[in-house]
Amino acid sequence: MLDTMNVDYSTRIPNNVGLAEDRTVLRALEGWHPGYIDWWKDMGPIGFQESRVYLRTAVSVDPKGWAKFDYVKMPEYRWGVLLAPQEEGRKVNFGKHKGEPAWQDVPGEYRAMLRRLIVIQGDTEPASVEQQRHLGATAPSLYDMRNLFQVNVEEGRHLWAMVYLLHKYFGRDGRDEADELLRRRSGDADSPRMLGAFNEATPDWLSFFMFTFFTDRDGKMQLESLAQSGFDPLSRTCRFMLTEEAHHMFVGETGVGRTLQRTCEAMKAAGIEDPYAIEKIRALGVIDLPTIQKKLNLHYSLTLDLFGAEISTNSANFYNAGLKGRFQETKIDDDHELTNATYPVLKLVDGQIVKVDEPALTALNMRLRDDYSEDCARGVERWNKIIEKEGIKFRLDLPHVAFHRKIGEFRNVNVSPKGIILSDSDWAKVRDQYLPSLADGEYITSLMKPCFEPGRYASWIAAPKVGIDNKPGDFEYVQIAA
Amino acid sequence: MAGAPRKLANGKAFIDFQTEPSRYRHWKLSVQGETATLAMDVDENAGLFEGYQLKLNSYDLGVDIELADALMRLRFEHPNVKVVLLRSAKDRVFCAGANIRMLAGSEHPHKVNFCKFTNETRNAMEDASQYSGQRFVTVVNGTAAGGGYELALATDHIMMVDDGSTAVSLPEVPLLAVLPGTGGLTRVVDKRMVRRDHADVFCTIEEGIKGRRAVQWRLIDELVPPSKLEERVKATASDLATKSPRSGPAEGVKLTQLDRKFRADGIDYGFVRLDIEAAQRLATITVRVAEAASAKSAAEIVALGAAFWPLQCARELDDAILHLRNNAYEIGTVIFKTEGDPEVARAYDDLLEAHRDNWFVHEIRHYWKRVLKRIDVTSRTLVALIEPGSCFVGTLAELAFAADRSYMLLGQFQGDNRPAATIELTRANFGAYPMSHGLTRLQSRFLATPDKPAQLEAKIATALDADEAEALGLVTFALDDIDWADEVRVFLEERASFSPDAMTGLEANLRFAGPETMESKIFARLTAWQNWIFQRPNAVGEEGALARYGTGQRPTYDLRRV
């Protein structure tokens, strides 16, 4: 049996794309790699670059190879280029080229469109590393710190994955764009990241968990729809990235879940039943449930903006061209061309929020967002189970999609989480009930005390049920350098 | 959908070219000392027509009417403003160009006349810079696509933020299968002198060009980090102000609203009358000179302000032409007539000539120049009828020289005791009002005899009767009372029977004899290429790029090269 894997140890880059023989990409990477390492040192996690972190590294795409655990200093992490195995006879599965063989090279007429898609996806990967670089210092445990760094190095690898495509298929422009991905900086006034949510601060660990739950889930949806691409190398790249993305969402979902768990346990131990007895609950050193709801509201609404305008010509073009499909495209039972179909879109018509049927092709952002919201709702229900099990009468809910929006139909109106349109003055009065206030932020910050003793956890978060790689509870996930 | 008549928004019956800053929906004009800021902030729900939204600072004719108004006011109301900053009030968006849904749903005549007007507005910016020292600076803070970049191209200096994503682009070809309609191609190579191969690359990249390459390829003048932007804008403005020769007083002349009375078959202005005979597809514009030239000194002229005859008359004529062009597509022929005392008309021209260095007179003469240019590129048959009682003197005689033909009555009409018509030249016919290609109308008229215009200077202030005018080549035909009515009627009827498209092409080809300038090229190409491409199925057919735009479906092209 032939080993399809081709790990090129001489260049320290795990890959299954024949990197050693690919002069184009090697030449490009030679130029780009030092800049990447500099970027990681400048913009990666602060204060722990010399620490040894128990990380998984993907060295191949088969189940045995894609999660090898060991201690590693992050700058020495072996970022690789791994694509899901090529499927024999794969076709373009939607749009006007439906049924044609999937492209192994970039079709000239779609070069600019594809490059744009890849650059936008690529720009988000390093952005979150930048947003999260301060968090190590306040990690609530070594376990959480390790999870943070795992997410960070994998976002780094996702950047590599997109850069590989740019280097391999887009010539000089691709190399320029790859350089630009290292030049932009999250939140920088002069060269910000391309999308709004990736320029917001991630000030505390609850934000980090919410971000990995909500915003990495947007990443998942985008990768899912790019995994459908008729441009086969993009599809294969995204399919492999999705295996890593699952862990990021796991970090977010369990992070919030453990926070809820700890709050409920503390309330019960103190005999507090009313979840709105905020002062009393905060005195216990845990985060009250209404504040967690506010954080949820914030991150969900910021992430919805990442889906773009409800009606979008770009997404229609991407679909028709066969470059970006729908979530689980091949499992949908329709003609996969959508030239005559419609899709219901929430719109603001004469000051009312109503559903309007729009041409399905231009409503693809809306559709992906709906799929995303459903996926989020299932996760929120799992959180509610935790609260329910502890016997606390409180439910977390996703706010209305029109709530707190900066992009799309609802960007110019104030809408409550229940979907009621509010005047500016009414909104000003209730804003702090729905979104974290300054005081909420200060309270959460006050809890962000490092807890670096193996097996110990900060006051506001419960221990996980099982360790990473089945390690025991007191495992030293990060050996902090003196 | 293309070609179906579109409804004006808010129940409006016609497109009105009169506005004023307090009524602007899309622009904010503010002045601080020698610097003015024109901030584009398009109200997406205030389109001129129903059926589209003006997203991302995209524009329609309504947006451009306000811009043109603001530019007029900058010249007349703000004689001390030396630098105009053209910028966007929207975050990270400069201007997405002409609104594509507006174009896709517009009738062909609207599209072309929209482009024509926007071109005239862009030219007015260059005119202000060249002749009145009012320098324009564009601050590109985000996407400047298509018409958005063309707006920038009309300015003297283009600064762009270096934020890693802001780009300038002309995406018309890859995106819409049409050409940039506001002089973009011509200005890129003729004005900014972008190398032709670079221009070829630039004009076929939908997303455009950003960063250093935009400077290297001369597409923009400078790249500025966003955090340094305001500082650089200030420095650039003060630098340009120092170098500007403009030296008007702080107080300008207020452009008051025109007094217009709308009739079912025309418009009455103070000195201009528009009469429309729809059945004959005819319009007559009658321009009347004031009763007397009362002002003597520059101070008296400025004191009269917008009521000073040469200015009021030019504004009224301008409005009438624009009204015809954009609200009456089926009118094929425009007749120019004049009325009044030739002595008075000559006195006004002499007054303007004597005070030509006064800032206000200077602006008036340049305005007349622009109005006459607007007439030159109006795609209707233009004819001057020179009859007893008329006043084709100097500036007003330019109307006859702008016409495709002129008919002059020999002697008197039977039963009319007014003296026979004459025409008269003044200094103004010899350089004050060059056409878009740089020649005077007389120079262009007598291309075969280049000495002729100089010889004609000897005739200044001489009343020329029909025989002499015909002999000198200043009119097409001199006809007597017996022939007049029939000849004119037959001409008008014959004209009305020709293909309107053939007439547009014919007239545009014949009107501009002589060399080309960037400005004349822009209009020539608009008339020819854009007119043609905008009609082709590849753009406007059911499967063409304009119709398919926004649906996600790719256009299907007729692949034969023509």
Ligand SMILES: [Fe+2]
């Ligand atoms: Fe990622």
Ligand SMILES: [Fe+2]
């Ligand atoms: Fe992720």
